[in-house]
Amino acid sequence: MADETKKAPRARVEQEEGPRQKQAEQRSENAEPRPVEGGAAGSAPAVNDGSKQASGTVLERFSGWLTKSFPGHENAFLGGVCGLVVAILIAAIGFWWTLLVALLVLIGVAIGQQADGDPKIIRAVSKFFHDRKSQ
Known part of the structure; x- marks a missing residue:
């Protein structure tokens, strides 16, 4: 118990502002917070802080x-x-749940590619099935 009272107080180290901290401060001063849609009802609007x-x-x-x-x-x-x-x-x-997750991720990527206008996965799948029909 006597050991606890002999502990020295922790030293506090203060650092000088580096270039990253200065840049971050300049960005935060220049940026205007913009409200973000989708906040909870009755709560303060969420702020997009960059x-x-x-x-x-x-x-x-x-x-x-x-x-x-x-x-x-x-x-x-x-x-x-x-x-x-x-x-x-x-x-x-487990294996089957992992396979399901992978399939759902692949479907999500295919939908995203379709939305981007470059449906590579959909083209590959349709080409695969089209080639099988012609054989």
Whole structure:
């Protein structure tokens, strides 16, 4: 019990503002918060604080790290991550549920490609069935 009273207080370290903090402050000062649709009824409207800009920089940073860490093997790394996710899903929810999730994701991607005007998956499926009919 006496050991508890002899503990030294924690030191507080103050850091100087770096260039990233200055840039973030400038962005927040220049950006006007815009209300976002879909807030809960009776609550204050949600505010768009420019977090999509920050996620873009995170994606760019990740892409840079990926290229620097695995030069020429970026797709192999991403394939390994996808394989790990599938393995975890199979272990957690079983093979058939994982197959269902994968099928639903594929359908969602196909719908998104159709909306974008480039339905590659739909073309591949229709070509597959069209080629089978002609044989």
